[in-house]
Amino acid sequence: MAQWFAAKAAAGSALVFFRMGDFFEMFHDDAEAASEALGLALTHRGEHQGRPIRMCGVPAHSHEAYLARLIRRGFRVAICEQVETPEEAKARRAPTIRREIVRIVTPGTATEEALLDAARPTWLLAVVKGGAAWLDVTTGLFFTQATTDPAGLIARLDPSEILAEEALQIENAVVCISPRDAPARLATALGVASLEGFGSFGDAEIAAAAMAVEYVRAVNNGALPRLSPPVAEGAKGVLLLDAATRRSLDILEGPRGASLLAAVDRTLTGAGARELSARLASPLDDLAAIRARHEAVAELHEDSHRRGAIRSALKGAPDMARALARISLERFFPRDLGAIRDGLQRAARLAAAMEAAAPALLAQAIAPLSALPDTAAELLRGLASELPVRLDDGSVIAAGYDGELDALRRLRDDARGAIAAMQLDLAQAWGVAALKIRHHQQLGYLAEVPAAAGEKLLRGAPPKAVGDLAPIHRQSMANAHRFTCTALANLDRRLSEAGDQAGKRERLVIAHLRQIILAEAEAIAAAAREMAAVDVLAASAELATEGAWCRPELTERPDFAIEAGRHPVVEAALRKARGPGFVPNDCDLSPGHRLCLLTGPNMAGKSTWLRQNALMVILAQAGLFLPAAAARIGLVDRLFSRVGASDDLAGGRSTFMVEMTETAAILNLAGPRSLVVLDEVGRGTATWDGLAIATAVLEALHDRIRCRTLFATHFHELTVMANRLPEMRLAAMQVREWRGEVIFQHSVAAGAAEKSWGVHVAKLAGVPSPVLKRAAAVLASLEDRSREAADPLTSEMPLFAPAYAAPENPVLDALAKLDPDKLSPREAQDALYNLKALAAGTEAL
Numbered sequence: 001m002a003q004w005f006a007a008k009a010a011a012g013s014a015l016v017f018f019r020m021g022d023f024f025e026m027f028h029d030d031a032e033a034a035s036e037a038l039g040l041a042l043t044h045r046g047e048h049q050g051r052p053i054r055m056c057g058v059p060a061h062s063h064e065a066y067l068a069r070l071i072r073r074g075f076r077v078a079i080c081e082q083v084e085t086p087e088e089a090k091a092r093r094a095p096t097i098r099r100e101i102v103r104i105v106t107p108g109t110a111t112e113e114a115l116l117d118a119a120r121p122t123w124l125l126a127v128v129k130g131g132a133a134w135l136d137v138t139t140g141l142f143f144t145q146a147t148t149d150p151a152g153l154i155a156r157l158d159p160s161e162i163l164a165e166e167a168l169q170i171e172n173a174v175v176c177i178s179p180r181d182a183p184a185r186l187a188t189a190l191g192v193a194s195l196e197g198f199g200s201f202g203d204a205e206i207a208a209a210a211m212a213v214e215y216v217r218a219v220n221n222g223a224l225p226r227l228s229p230p231v232a233e234g235a236k237g238v239l240l241l242d243a244a245t246r247r248s249l250d251i252l253e254g255p256r257g258a259s260l261l262a263a264v265d266r267t268l269t270g271a272g273a274r275e276l277s278a279r280l281a282s283p284l285d286d287l288a289a290i291r292a293r294h295e296a297v298a299e300l301h302e303d304s305h306r307r308g309a310i311r312s313a314l315k316g317a318p319d320m321a322r323a324l325a326r327i328s329l330e331r332f333f334p335r336d337l338g339a340i341r342d343g344l345q346r347a348a349r350l351a352a353a354m355e356a357a358a359p360a361l362l363a364q365a366i367a368p369l370s371a372l373p374d375t376a377a378e379l380l381r382g383l384a385s386e387l388p389v390r391l392d393d394g395s396v397i398a399a400g401y402d403g404e405l406d407a408l409r410r411l412r413d414d415a416r417g418a419i420a421a422m423q424l425d426l427a428q429a430w431g432v433a434a435l436k437i438r439h440h441q442q443l444g445y446l447a448e449v450p451a452a453a454g455e456k457l458l459r460g461a462p463p464k465a466v467g468d469l470a471p472i473h474r475q476s477m478a479n480a481h482r483f484t485c486t487a488l489a490n491l492d493r494r495l496s497e498a499g500d501q502a503g504k505r506e507r508l509v510i511a512h513l514r515q516i517i518l519a520e521a522e523a524i525a526a527a528a529r530e531m532a533a534v535d536v537l538a539a540s541a542e543l544a545t546e547g548a549w550c551r552p553e554l555t556e557r558p559d560f561a562i563e564a565g566r567h568p569v570v571e572a573a574l575r576k577a578r579g580p581g582f583v584p585n586d587c588d589l590s591p592g593h594r595l596c597l598l599t600g601p602n603m604a605g606k607s608t609w610l611r612q613n614a615l616m617v618i619l620a621q622a623g624l625f626l627p628a629a630a631a632r633i634g635l636v637d638r639l640f641s642r643v644g645a646s647d648d649l650a651g652g653r654s655t656f657m658v659e660m661t662e663t664a665a666i667l668n669l670a671g672p673r674s675l676v677v678l679d680e681v682g683r684g685t686a687t688w689d690g691l692a693i694a695t696a697v698l699e700a701l702h703d704r705i706r707c708r709t710l711f712a713t714h715f716h717e718l719t720v721m722a723n724r725l726p727e728m729r730l731a732a733m734q735v736r737e738w739r740g741e742v743i744f745q746h747s748v749a750a751g752a753a754e755k756s757w758g759v760h761v762a763k764l765a766g767v768p769s770p771v772l773k774r775a776a777a778v779l780a781s782l783e784d785r786s787r788e789a790a791d792p793l794t795s796e797m798p799l800f801a802p803a804y805a806a807p808e809n810p811v812l813d814a815l816a817k818l819d820p821d822k823l824s825p826r827e828a829q830d831a832l833y834n835l836k837a838l839a840a841g842t843e844a845l
């Protein structure tokens with residue numbers, strides 16, 4: 001228990017997996033938490049301070065599965081291992097075996113395949129005041145950013161684990177401090193004398209990077225995986241998307257798995273899927289870089305032969321980056337070595353498939369993909385073609401690669417042959433034809449004979465069974481007896497020695513291959529990165545081909561013209577349902593008509609159209625083609641999308657408060673190159689409030705910010721604004737009425753919706769008919785009343801009155817007419833009296 005308490009103190013908030021023989025045990029509160037999370041039986045053993053000790057455990061051989069479940073539930077787990085054998089403990093005269101925490105497994109630092117999602121990066125994000133750094137230990141990718149918006153970064157990266165200074169108060173973050181000598185620590189971790197060679201980093205970026213690196217080192221008991229040099233990522237160059245926009249667009253995750261990523265992902269490798277999700281999470285704002293991607297996709301789109309060759313080289317290719325991380329941390333399996341061997345071969349095949357391709361992104365990939373023929377050949381020679389599961393299973397290294405290993409294996413195999421020969425000898429010498437030599441876990445090789453023959457041997461050995469063939473009894477069982485003899489025992493020893501030595505030698509050869517891999521770690525990582533990038537490009541071309549997607553034309557001018565655009569997620573859902581197909585729609589927000597006000601009943605397709613146009617920007621700037629007949633898009637610097645908000649009850653904010661906070665962000669941050677999509681904003685409050693706010697927001701977007709805007713509303717009253725806002729256009733979802741039923745046509749046309757069809761939609765939804773009848777009656781009377789009043793809105797709402805003109809002020813007018821230099825003292829006094837009188841008159845107004 002003293003040992004456990006010491007481990008628990010070192011582990012902090014992590015659960016302690018305490019190794020005891022074949023089990024990992026948990027005690028006290030850890031046991032309680034783990035038994036609940038894993039559904040294990042909670043037991044008791046002994047007492048501590050007069051109370052029974054709660055405990056539960058998991059078998060060591062299958063602990064990874066339990067570990068995975070705990071990590072997914074957000075736990076961190078400290079692995080406390082036995083670090084000596086019972087014999088060593090006895091030799092030290094110690095009362096117990098020494099145990100130490102060898103590692104802390106956390107969501108952001110795990111490398112085991114069972115703990116990872118092949119298609120998702122596992123970012124460990126470190127945040128300090130003014131800067132952030134994020135790295136993926138499973139691939140070595142490492143970035144920093146000088147940022148004052150950790151929330152935006154968190155929304156973009158969706159990190160597996162967050163480290164933050166206490167003062168920042170970031171939810172769910174592990175509280176951490178940056179090491180005092182951050183630059184030196186970071187340089188050491190990266191194996192360089194100074195960081196200058198990697199670019200220029202701010203102090204906060206370095207502090208955050210060092211915080212992340214030291215955390216990784218701490219949880220790995222001092223070891224670090226291979227890390228690529230950090231890349232300082234300025235905010236420039238990427239399309240800015242805030243957290244609310246990401247939420248509203250379901251980019252990486254959506255309800256029931258229906259996300260943009262899921263709809264467009266045609267990648268063939270885990271690394272490719274990770275790269276695609278990274279591109280969709282941070283599209284570019286850099287014309288040249290985006291065009292380069294489109295160029296490559298276009299080539300692969302047209303050249304289906306090349307695309308086929310590339311995709312067949314990628315299909316089933318192993319995940320080199322993650323294997324490399326496990327190899328560098330010495331936490332690898334034979335299949336990880338195999339992954340590098342096979343991955344390098346695939347990379348070379350991929351390079352060959354790209355030969356003579358014109359687009360720069362493809363041409364540039366050839367060299368890194370085919371850079372390591374020697375390493376590939378060495379691994380091919382060194383590794384067995386069929387690899388075992390564990391490193392000490394004994395057949396990782398191929399025959400013929402290492403002479404000494406081959407000799408030791410021969411010795412071991414000879415001894416095995418000798419055992420077979422001895423079985424014959426003993427059967428003869430002991431006169432028992434049914435004698436079999438078998439291997440037992442604890443007792444080694446033994447000769448087993450049937451019960452009757454055994455009894456006879458026990459009574460007296462036959463004459464030939466003498467000397468080193470004399471039987472020595474070991475075990476009696478119901479129907480057999482087990483014997484050994486000096487010759488068999490000697491052979492047993494030789495065999496196990498040869499086996500041990502072959503094992504040791506094999507371990508050495510494996511370490512040698514590991515070194516060969518690590519010496520080329522950077523080049524292997526680069527090949528893996530190129531493979532992922534090519535996978536994304538070829539997948540985009542595949543998608544474009546199968547769905548008739550088009551290459552968008554990107555411009556500097558803030559155009560936005562989509563012809564026959566579709567919503568990729570809704571379209572895919574409709575196709576799956578095999579009902580009516582998706583109705584394509586145009587959208588034009590180019591200069592001259594930047595603002596579009598969309599009306600239409602519920603369920604008519606407003607939200608779908610709004611979001612499909614926002615998604616066009618993300619897809620285009622991520623480098624993909626678009627689900628449209630044609631598209632011209634002026635580069636967007638910031639994309640905002642807001643949907644009539646949902647309550648953030650957990651955050652203590654009402655619907656309306658959330659909506660207004662988000663709207664405020666748009667009004668403060670959007671600019672002339674932005675695209676703003678507002679879906680029924682203002683519905684979270686009383687009608688007039690909502691109407692008033694929607695009006696003011698529209699005016700600000702139109703007059704001041706001058707961004708491209710799509711605005712869906714059910715406030716039909718807003719449509720009158722088109723008369724005074726020259727860039728505003730009206731659009732409406734088309735609906736037909738047929739025998740009292742409403743039919744949605746899902747097409748967008750110019751103009752305003754005539755009515756809102758609320759009662760019809762309620763009928764579709766199954767509202768009982770008496771309620772519908774009553775609602776229809778109330779509606780009719782309301783409509784009558786509004787026709788009687790001349791124009792109720794204009795009279796009742798000052799906002800819709802003609803723009804408010806400030807009344808003229810006679811005092812100011814008079815004052816402006818005075819010229820003090822031309823006044824005598826007397827005239828000046830008169831003027832003053834006059835002004836005073838005028839002012840008194842004005843007050844009466």
Ligand code: ADP
Pocket residue numbers: 570574581582583584585600601602603604605606607608609746747
């Ligand atoms: P609204 O926002 O006007 O209430 P939605 O955009 O939520 O309507 O659309 C309601 C449903 O109509 C969608 O779930 C989809 O099934 C269907 N729909 C929307 N747009 C289209 C379209 N262009 N073609 C076919 N079906 C569509």
Ligand code: MG
Pocket residue numbers: 606607608679
């Ligand atoms: Mg809607």
